[in-house]
Structure formats: C-alpha cells, structure tokens
Amino acid sequence: MEKNIMQPVPCRVDKIIRETEAEFTFRILYSGETKNGQFFQLSIPKVGEAPISISGKGEGYVEFTIRKVGKLTEGVFGLREGNQIYMRGPYGNSWPVELFENKDLIVVTSGTGMAPVRTTLKHFADHPEIRREVYLVGGFKDRHSTLFDEDRKYFDTCFHTVYPLSREKEKLPGYECGRVTLFLEQIPVESMTDYNIVITGAPAVIETTAKHFFERGVRPERIWVSLERKMSCAVGKCGHCKMNGTYVCLEGPVFNYTVACQLFD
C-alpha cells in the first residue's frame, strides 16, 4: 500500500532538557536516518503540526529545541518524559557537510538559530581530522536565553567562539555585550583561502551578516542559510512556505546564498 505522506507516527519522548525559561530540548526516540539541517513535522493530536529543525541526534534518538510560542509549542510543553508525540519526516535538504570538510567554517547564529546548525557544529567538534578553523559567533538576547550551554563549553575547546548578548549592558564571563554583527570583524576572512559561512536565525540577522561579509569581498556562493516558513504539510502541497516559485519545504530549508538572495516572499 502506498505510504500516506501526511500520516504522523507516534514516538516516545525520552528526555526533556530545560534550556531556558522558554526553550526546552525534547529528545525523542527515533532510529531512522536524518541529515544535518533537516526538520520534522511535530504534532500533538488536537493541537496541530509545525516544522521543527533537528537540533541534536545520537544513537536511536533525535532532538528538537522548541520555544514556547504558538498553539503547537504550548501543547509540546505539556509533555512529560515517557509521553508520546506524533511526528513525520525528516523533510528538506541538508547542510552540505561534506563540502564543509577540510575547509575553514564560519557559523553565525542568532537565538534559536543555533538549533538547526548544532548537529553540524558537533560533527566538526567530534572530527578534528576533517576540520580546519571553525569560527562560531552565537548570539543570544540575554543571560536567560542562552542555549546549549554544555555543547558550547565543548565547542570552546576546539572552535574560535564568541557569544554576544544583545540586551546585556554588563559583560558576563564567557559572553560579550552587543549584537552578533559587532563581532564579525574579528573573523579573519580575508586571510582564509577556502571556507564556507553558515548564517541562521532572524531574517534581519541573516541579511546584515551576509552584507557584512560581502563588503569584505566574500562571494555569495560561500554563504549558506536556513529559512523558516509556515508549513502545514512539508511535502509541497499546502502552499504556505512557497516563496514565489520555490517551496522551502522541498527545495530548502538550506539554501546557498546565490539562490537565497533571489528568493522573496
């Protein structure tokens, strides 16, 4: 019988990790293949479905970091470990991780934008043999909204890291004050010969960060972004994520900037 592409399957919530007051990471038992940068449609029966990026993965599980907004995410926050959640996926393309290997990598994220790139950061932290210099500029709003504290300690040991907090006036240990764009200058992109740049997060941050690098002579093909859009189906039917002729669920969510800069809503 042909697979019903809209059918969610029940999966068990194995662990719930509190990241911040508003953000939790849900570890869900799942043994299928996934690629870095893909997403699932997560659903709670009677509440609804929404696309959520894979923020972590390991043997027999995937993780999703969800912020408490909207109807679906309220429903998710009622879940406890051992409960069942419905999901379907994975959907979308992925970060071109193989292309990133043995080249310098610059990753600029804002807020929960670190979630879709976290598996890729971990991959390079775990594999020094395929890694060159990695620069991570991970911006958050304030001291209460920082994500993946443990992972970032690990990243600090092998990457050049800086974590700007946009709304903090006083410098905190391990953090800087200001927006991510203030800390791009210190990345020596001019001296890099072969590199890629990943930008995730709010559209304004993506745009200003890309602009910063263009002004320093970076060519758009070196930049990769992940786009977020409303999706009801994630399989190219519902029409919500369409940006003119491009279906973000099918052709994205990861786009090279040469393509992304042509897209508009």
Place this chain on the structure above:
Amino acid sequence: MGYCIEKTRFDEILGELAETYQIYAPRLDAQKRRVRFGKINSVSQIVTDRQSDFSAKEVYYPISQVMFYFRDDRVEISEAKDEKDFLIFARACDINSIRRLDRIFLENGGAQDLFYKRLRDKVKFVLLECPESFDECFCVSVGSNIAEDYSLAVRINDDDVKVELKDEDFEDYFDDEEECDYHAEFVTENKKTVRIPQISRDNLKTVSELEFWKQFDDKCLSCGGCNTVCGTCSCFDTVDVIYEEGSNDGERRRVWSGCMLEDFTLTAGGSRARKTPGANMRFKVFHKFYDFKDRFGEEHMCVGCGRCDIRCPKELSFFDTVCELHDLIEEGAE
C-alpha cells in the same frame, strides 16, 4: 457518437447513471442564492444561464476533509467512504482546472497526496457546452476554453439535450437513443481578453517592487473569497479538533486556505513572511501567471473563469490587475 434526447428521457438516463455515479452539476444552493456544485437528478436543476459561484473542485477536494482520527493514543487514517464515483457536469474551464490541481497534489514534491487522489480518481466529467461566453470569462486568452478530458458532452436546449459520447464506458446508457451529428463546440471568443504579463526570472524582482501593488493595501479586505471560488487554488491548512474537553479523542482535518488571507504565512513564532494585501496580490498574480508555469511547464495556472472578479466584495478585478501589470511591464520595457 452523438445523440439527441428529449429532456424527460434524459432525466431517465440520469436515473440510470445515478445507480453507478453521484451526479453533480452547478445548481442553486439550498437558499437559492448561489450556484454551487451539488447533486442533481434532473437536467432542469442545472443552472446554465450564469457562471457557477463556486468551481467544481469542492466535489473532489472538499472544503473540509478529515485526514486522521486520534483515538486512545492511536492515529487512524480516515476511511474513504465507499461511495459511488463522481460524474460532474462542468464547463471547459473547470475540467481544465483539475489538471492544475493534479500538478500540485499528485506531482509536486514527487509524492502523491492520497487524500486528494482517492477522490480525484473517482471523477468523470460531462462537458457542459458553453453556448456563449459569460461577461467575466477570459478562458480563450489563457487557452482553457477547449477541454478534452471528458466522458460525455452535453448541449442543453429548451426541449432536448444533445449528447456527445466520448467514453465507451457510457455506451450502454445511450444504446436505444436517436443518433445525431453532435460534437461539442467551444467558445472561441470572450468579451474579455487577458493581456498576460511577461514576467521572467530577469524582471521578477523589479516587477515585485512596483508601486502598483501598494494600491491593494487599502482596497483588499484579505477575505480570501477569490481563493475560495477559484478552481485552481489548492492551498490548505491542517486543523486539529478535539471532540470534548478532557478527551484524547479528536481528528485532524484539512481545510481550504488561501494566499490572500492575512495569516496565510504567519508562523507559530509570530513572524509573517508577507505582511500586506499588496504583497499577497503580487504573490497570487505571480503564481497564477508566472511561477506555476515556470515550475510545471505547459500552461499558466489561471483558467480564466472570472469567478474571483464576481466574488470580490470590493469589486477588485484580478483580470484588470493582470492586464494593468502587463501594460506596466510593457511600458517599462520601452
């Protein structure tokens, strides 16, 4: 093969067909206000003197459709009702619309939508010949005035019905009828001829930034009525419904949505990709007259039925919008 059949006899044939098919045609709704596709048992119920307010898509792509039931922590696919196939009396524009919906539901993304397919596979059409074009039609200029995918065609006269038999599955119904030389004819001109804007990858961005779109910010109510009546609009939301408070039992439905609605792009996080009615109108015009064809080849999405123009409470004309955009681009090109 053609037949000439008295109306009373044609109704008897409809009765015979009704044993195998659910027969739908444009007819007055229960309030006798709107013409929508509903079940008929007599040719006299078919409204022929005006364009139906809704398209035929509501027969095989219902406004609301249960996809899944959630029961006791299980998810079950809604069963397709084991009902008869659909025989739909429809004009050429509506018959051509289904091909557009097929592109989205059966082709786009490389996977078939089974909720759509299981109803769509039941559809057979009876072409309702258009003796002449209605005021708002512009099917000729988008090439959807001629349909080929039909089983039967009819011309409904005052006293009789002329029938063209195209699908041999229907031969038995007409065995004893008087043969005549009848082949369906199609309108070859409309009162309106759409000027299709020359949008391309090269001018897409420039065209999208025209001041032209801003006029809709004040005029359009974002009611989505134009999407509702369109035979080619395919977008939907999924909605979960709980049967009673405290219960785990419920269902997931899909319901029509539309790009002209204010919240069409609103995410759970509160961001909205398109923020103005003007941006929505631009998106719709591009979809109907540029990117659908760019993606699937062959034909534009709009079939020129003119229903959106009739439906708009603010009398905004999609036809005029498309033509004016064409002219603006032409002027810019000079």
